[in-house]
Amino acid sequence: MISTRTFSCELRLRLNTARVFVLLNLSLSFSYILSLFPPKNGHTLALMVASTAFGGTVQYGYNLAIMNAPTVYIQNFINETFQERWGMYLEVYKVTLIWTFIVSVFSLGGLIGALLAGPMSIHFGRKKTLLLNNIFLMSSALLAVTSRTARSFEMIMISRFLVGINAGVSMNVQPMYFGESAPKHLRGAVSLSSAVFTSFGVVLGQVVGLRELLGCESCWQYLLASNAVPGFIQLFTLPWFPESPRYLLIDRGDKDACLKALRLLRGCEVQRSELDEMLQEQAEVQGKRAQQPWELIADRSVRWQLISITIISSAMQLCGNDSIYFYASYIFQEAGISAEDTQYVTIGTGICEFTACILCNLLIEQQGRRMLLVGGYALMAGWAVIFTVALSFQHVVYWMPYLSMVCVFTYILSFGMGPAGVTGILPTEIFNQTARPAAYMIAGSLMWLNLFIIGMVFPFLVSGLGQFCFVPFGAVCLITALFVGLVLPETNGKTLSMITSEFHMLNFREQERTDPKSKQAHYQQGEVIHCIAL
Known part of the structure; x- marks a missing residue:
């Protein structure tokens, strides 16, 4: 009787803790939204941002996070399905391969969504595209919730692919909708709010995925289908906005x-x-046609702009930050954290990035884009080294597991303070109106493609490299920090003409060396542009 009461009290305590996490992050999110918009501008724009983001970039973070909790349950479901169909159990590595594909097919869907976003937003408009995008989401939720009854893990794969398309469309169209709807003095803050809502989606997914809520063996199909709730909220609220x-x-x-x-x-x-x-x-754009991605690649005048977004967008995934959310349990088990406490520690990682993204929004105009990118990636490289050392000596020094846990939090904090918020706004600032859609298409495609690669490779990277699994990520962070510091000009407070003039020195450097007249003419042009800008 005593043990039953003890269990009941502990269960109530954990449920109350989960409720506190949800309410705390909801209050932080809406306080953050209202702080962006002074009362004199009205709150219609703030409510529009909340409605759009809740069914938009929140879905990306949410669908990354909810796949961590049911890992073991879905793997068992895969094995049971094979046994029922063909009377055989799969080997461990085969189950791992199927599971990693279920997780990573989300990225392939995102790649398709990124390619669909441009044509849909032009044909249907920004708001209607976001509303129609929920067709993919609702279809995904229906497949997920019925997959267990149908005894089909293939339905889970299709469900993840469809919700990936939903996230891919949202990640491209939502920033476009925000940037075109916000006044000039709020455009930067509103655009960066997409990253804040993504991190909020991560935290929300981690909380809903607790064993005390939907992360238990009997409810994993409802957890996978719970992403329909934000979609319904958007469907009921977004039509009221222009x-x-x-x-x-x-x-x-x-x-x-x-x-x-x-x-x-x-x-x-x-x-x-x-x-x-x-x-x-x-x-200005009348009579001009938007560039296609292949035309942008062949255009020498934007070569280094394209190289910059290619490297920085790829580094967003290759830095290893999302690997923590895909396979958080693997990371903390390697760090020596017990399986019982892993889910609570994982929520802390999401809260850490959520807080860091808000701080990034507050600092970006004071510190500039390049400073935050270089600082973020440099810190991540340093923490990756310390994390590797801590994992190597975790069985020798008793406090090393705690240092490993600190490294995970600081790694995510460094990512949220710079790369998470800044990367998404760079195509807007370094490309003109006709090149911008193609630039976003290229950047988005690279992001989703690299996310798929990391999702497929990381479990085998952990098993193959062990405590050195974060060394490749640290190398990517270091290389990216050096590239940004040496190549990318600061864009804060500059006009597009001034930024283009700085990139012109890189794009036509060889031509200027061989043709002094061309170099002299370019400098004169740059001075005129600068004077006009002032």
Whole structure:
């Protein structure tokens, strides 16, 4: 009787802890949203951001996090399915291979979604694309919740692929919708909020995946289908908000609808300067066709811009940060943390990145983009070295497991303070209007492709390298920090013309060495542009 009471008290304590985690992060999220928008601008834009993000980039973080809790249960389900169908049990490495494909097919779906985002946003508009995108999400949730009854792990694979498409579309269209709907002085903060909501989705997925909630053996199918809840919230709330004003004016040529959307989002009469800026952009792009990815690759004038986003976007996944969320239990078991406590430690990693992304938003205008990128990747490289040392001596020195745990938290904190927030806004700042969609398509495709590769390789990297599993990630972080510090110009507070002028020195460096007149003409052009900007 005493043991039953003790168990009941412990269960209530853990459930209350989970509720506190959820309420704390919800309050932090909405406090953060409201802090971005002064009352004089009205709260319509703040509510639009919340509605869009909750069914948008939240899904990316949420669907990364929920796959950690049911790992063992789904692996057992795979083995049981094979035994029922063909009367055989799979070897461990075969189960691991199927499981890693289930996890990683999410990335292949994201790659397809990134490629669909551009055509869908042009044809349907930003808001309608986000609403139609929920078709993939609801289909995924239906397959996930019925997979156990149907005794089909293939349905889980298809479910993960479809929700990956949903996340891929959202990750590209949501920043576009935010940037086109926000006023100029809030555009940077609103764009960076996508990273904040992604990290919030990670925390929410970790909390919902607790064994006391949906992370138990009897509920894993409901955990995989729980991503439909944010989708329903978006479906019920987003239709009340307007379409992107810039899309209405520039793409559809509907000035009246644009003015109506601006009045609703601003909560006041439209400022003439803001409308004039949109009309000027409409005149500049009139008659011009957006570049395709292959045209961008062949364009020498943007060669180093393209190299920069290629390296930095790839490093987002190859740095190893998302590996912690895919296989958090593996990491903490290697660090000596007990299996019972792993789920609670994992929630701490999500809260750490969530807090760091908010701090990044506050620091980016003061410290600049390049400083945050170099500092973030350099710190991650250092913590990867310390983490490797700690894992190597965890059976020799008793406090080494605790140092390993600290390294995981600081690694994620360093990622959230720089790369997580800054990477997504770089294509907007270094590419012009006609090149920007293709640049985002390339950057998004690389991100999802590298995420798939890491998802497939990391379990075998852990088994093959053991305590040295983070050495390759540390090398990627160091190389990226050096590249950003030596090549990428600071974009903070500069016009596109000034940034383009700095990249011109890299794109046509060989031509300027052989043709002094060309070099002299370029410097004169740069001075004129600088004077005009001032």
